[in-house]
Amino acid sequence: MSLIPAIGRVFLSFLASTGRLAMFAGVSVSHIFRPPFYPHLLLRQIIEIGYYSLPVVGLTAVFTGMVLALQSYTGFARFNAEGAVATVVVLSITRELAPVLTGLMVAGRIGAAMAAEIGTMRVTEQIDALSTLATNPYKYLIAPRLLAALIMLPCCVLIADIIGVYGGYLVAVHKLDFNPAVYLKNSWQFLELVDVISGLVKAGVFGFLIALMGCYHGFYSKGGAQGVGSATTNAVVSASILILGFNYLITEAFFSQ
Amino acid sequence: MNGRPVKIALRGLTKSFGKKHVLRDLDLDIYEGESIAVIGASGTGKSVLLKNIVGILTPDSGSIKIDGEEVTGLSGNARDRVNRKLGMLFQGAALFDSLPLWENVGFGLMSAHGVSRADARIAAIERLRQVGLDEDSADRFPADISAGAQKRVGLARAIATEPEILFFDEPTTGIDPIMGDVIDKLIVKSVKELGATALTISHDMDSARRIADKIAMIHEGKIAWVGDVAKIDNSGNEIVDQFIHGRVDGPMSASLLGTPAA
Ligand SMILES: Nc1ncnc2c1ncn2[C@@H]1O[C@H](COP(=O)(O)OP(=O)(O)O)[C@@H](O)[C@H]1O
Ligand SMILES: [Mg+2]
Numbered sequence: 001m002s003l004i005p006a007i008g009r010v011f012l013s014f015l016a017s018t019g020r021l022a023m024f025a026g027v028s029v030s031h032i033f034r035p036p037f038y039p040h041l042l043l044r045q046i047i048e049i050g051y052y053s054l055p056v057v058g059l060t061a062v063f064t065g066m067v068l069a070l071q072s073y074t075g076f077a078r079f080n081a082e083g084a085v086a087t088v089v090v091l092s093i094t095r096e097l098a099p100v101l102t103g104l105m106v107a108g109r110i111g112a113a114m115a116a117e118i119g120t121m122r123v124t125e126q127i128d129a130l131s132t133l134a135t136n137p138y139k140y141l142i143a144p145r146l147l148a149a150l151i152m153l154p155c156c157v158l159i160a161d162i163i164g165v166y167g168g169y170l171v172a173v174h175k176l177d178f179n180p181a182v183y184l185k186n187s188w189q190f191l192e193l194v195d196v197i198s199g200l201v202k203a204g205v206f207g208f209l210i211a212l213m214g215c216y217h218g219f220y221s222k223g224g225a226q227g228v229g230s231a232t233t234n235a236v237v238s239a240s241i242l243i244l245g246f247n248y249l250i251t252e253a254f255f256s257q
Numbered sequence: 258m259n260g261r262p263v264k265i266a267l268r269g270l271t272k273s274f275g276k277k278h279v280l281r282d283l284d285l286d287i288y289e290g291e292s293i294a295v296i297g298a299s300g301t302g303k304s305v306l307l308k309n310i311v312g313i314l315t316p317d318s319g320s321i322k323i324d325g326e327e328v329t330g331l332s333g334n335a336r337d338r339v340n341r342k343l344g345m346l347f348q349g350a351a352l353f354d355s356l357p358l359w360e361n362v363g364f365g366l367m368s369a370h371g372v373s374r375a376d377a378r379i380a381a382i383e384r385l386r387q388v389g390l391d392e393d394s395a396d397r398f399p400a401d402i403s404a405g406a407q408k409r410v411g412l413a414r415a416i417a418t419e420p421e422i423l424f425f426d427e428p429t430t431g432i433d434p435i436m437g438d439v440i441d442k443l444i445v446k447s448v449k450e451l452g453a454t455a456l457t458i459s460h461d462m463d464s465a466r467r468i469a470d471k472i473a474m475i476h477e478g479k480i481a482w483v484g485d486v487a488k489i490d491n492s493g494n495e496i497v498d499q500f501i502h503g504r505v506d507g508p509m510s511a512s513l514l515g516t517p518a519a
Contacts, residue, residue, distance in 0.1 A: 117355075125351040128313045132424075133414075134340040134369035136333065 024142075024216050031139040032147050038140060045148030049110050049207075050155055056105050061160035064097050065089060065167025073176050085178070086186035089168035091195055098160040099199045100247050103206035106153065107239040111214040114145055115235035118218025119228035127219070142219070145211045153207025154200040161196065198254040205250060206243050213239040263322075264289040264422065264454040265310065270319035271478075272305055279305050280316070281478030292448050292455040293483075294469035296462065296500065298509060301475050303458040304348060307424050310456075311345055312336050323422070341369055344415035345424040348458075350407040352399035358385065358410050359395035365418040384413040388443055405436040412440065416447045423448060425457040429464045441467045462501050474500065476509065 072088045118141060121127050130137045165187060172178040214235045221231035265287040272280040279302035287293055297303055308314040310321055312331065321329050328339050344365070352361050360367075362384050363377030372380070382395050388409040399407055408428060415423060425444060429437035441464055448455045459465040465472055466486055473483040474497050482494040489497060499507030 121353075124354075125347050125349060126353055128308070129345070129347060129351040129353070129414075131313060131336070132311050132340055132343065132345040133365040133418075134337040135364070136337060140368070 020220070021212075021216055024219065025212055028138050028142040028146055028212075028215070031136065031143040034139070036139070038144055041140065041144040042148055045144050046152055048113075049106070049145075049148050049211075050152035053106050053109060053152075053156055054159065056109060057102050057156045057160050058163050060101050060105050061093070061098060061164035062167035064101060065093055065164035065169075066171045068092055068097070068164075069168035069171040069176070073172070082176075083186065085172060085176075086168070086183045087190045089172075090165050090187045090191050093164035093168070094161050094191070094195045094199045095251070096199075096247070098157050098164050099202040099206060100243065102157050102160045102203065103153065103210065103243040103247075104240055106149075106156065106207070107210045107213075107236055107243060110149065111210045111235045111239045112232045114211060114214030115218040115221070115232045116228055118142075118215055119221035119231040120218075122219060122221050123224055123227060137219075142215045145215055146208060149207035149211035150204055151207075153203040153210070157199055157203035158196075161199065194254065198250065201254075202247060202250050205246055209242045209246065210239045213242065261288040261290060263287070264324065265456070266320070266322040266325075267310070268320040268322075270306070270309060270321065271317045272302070272309060272314065273317055278478060280309070280319075283319070283475075283479050285473060285480050285483065287454060287456060289454055290452060291471055292445075292457070292469045293471045293473060294457045294459050294465035294486075295473045295475055296459055296465050297475035298500070299460060302478060303460075303475055304426055306475065307345070307426055307456070307458060311343060311424060312340065337369065341418070342420055343422040343424065344418060344420035346408070346411045346415045346426060346428055348426040348430065350399075350404075350411035352407055352410055352414070354399045357396045357398055358390070358402070361399065361410055362413045362417050364414065370418055381413070381417065384417050385410070387447075388413045389439065405432040405440075408432060408436075408440055409443070412443055412447070416451065419451055421451075421453055423451070423453045423455040425455070425468075427458055427460070428468075429459070429461060437461075437464060438467075444468055 068089050069085055072085050073082060076082050076084055076088075118127075121141070127137045127141070130140055169180075169183060169187075172183050173180050217231040217235040217238070218228075221227045263286045265285075267283060267285045270280050270283040271278075283306070295303055295306065305314060309316050310323075312328065316329055319329070320327060323339060323342070326339070328336075331339060352358075353364065356364070359378050359381040363372070363381035366372035366377045366380060367374060378395070382392050385395060386392070390406065390409060390413075394402070394406075399410070402410070412425075412428070415425070428440050428444060432440070444455070444457065445468060447453075455468075457465070457468050459468070466489075469486055471483065471485055472489050474481045474494070476496050481496045482492055484492060489501060492498065495508050498504075499509050
């Protein structure tokens, strides 16, 4: 009896929040290009997102590369294809694992921090104070974060590519007794530029999504400490899901003929 | 009044949150150079009124004119241009907790008036001194100072750009009477020195009397009475009488009991 109106309400509120998100993204992106600019804020976010994420990104990549070499070796040994280990490691890392795992780790670190910081500023009226000081909150708070994440995630992923491949090399050479020169040659031989590029494109998109979710949920948080808490959770969960979804879409755009 | 021009003109201002009608067709004129206090019970929409004027909230209908210019619905650069004329002290101070005190005070100068960091620091330290904080406090952070000191820094931030219009949202609520007295005096002094138009929100009658030349009483979303401070004791208005004498029985009580205070 009241089911259809209830479904209608859920659907309408879904449309409303999608529209609000699209507006938020549009306004924020437009402020990336319009002066005044705040270079020191951009630099601070670049350091926060890029530099301070390196330990997490590096550790994730090295262990992933190591386990990948081990797993593919034990699998391929069953049909005498051990020679493919190097290729599998380098392709998996550059195309999929470095961007996705880096994205998820950074979502947990940066997305949560952004939502908490901006959410706290919202509930303590600091964002309102910005606008009474004739300073646009989109330009001052959101644009630098979006831009910094968009720039720095590809940098992080490039580093993760190198560290991940090196992790695979370590296991292959020191544990599985591969010949170092042959392993490296196999790594290079089948790697194409598009493999790396597709991973970096993914990273840029993921970076944007992470910052967008962190800022959006923070910006619209309400209701004190509890509201900030749920904004943080929502930022991480929605960024993670979007990363996995967009990962599929971008992979299909690059590699399906 | 005295032939002075109207600085802020509110006409038919209406704002609801869902079914809750906070402002209902509110009219008010604020003349240039006058200091007006808006009084009323908690949760009657005093802060909402202020937030509509400074553009944090958008009214459902009605008109807000500042210097004769319609400002409802302005956004982006147009809003920032209008907001350069004003300064606001928030109820909870709303200092930027990631910035040291001097950067809080100098924020408007640096961000919206193109003043260099070095000059802004000098100006900010001078403002901090005016509100009774010494130079050593300039590099401390908002979390490290008391609520009373935070309000004083908020006041310094509001006046730092020497705005034409000043808004103070409950400047003395939640701090001890002595500090409250200090802040009232600072407000009067700042408003005089800047020659600014000032709107102070209060639910403390003593504080309102000290700060303002004129008082407006807000009740059920409208201005129920407005007049000079000297006339408030003989206003002939039941609502004002009930409020200034703090009586439980009277015309205010019916609406208050139905309205949870905020
Ligand atoms: N952003 C908002 N969303 C929903 N309700 C609000 C909002 N801001 C204020 N209100 C409601 O409006 C009423 C007036 O609030 P306010 O102006 O803060 O009162 P006060 O006169 O004490 O400053 C309160 O009942 C409050 O719950
Ligand atoms: Mg209030």
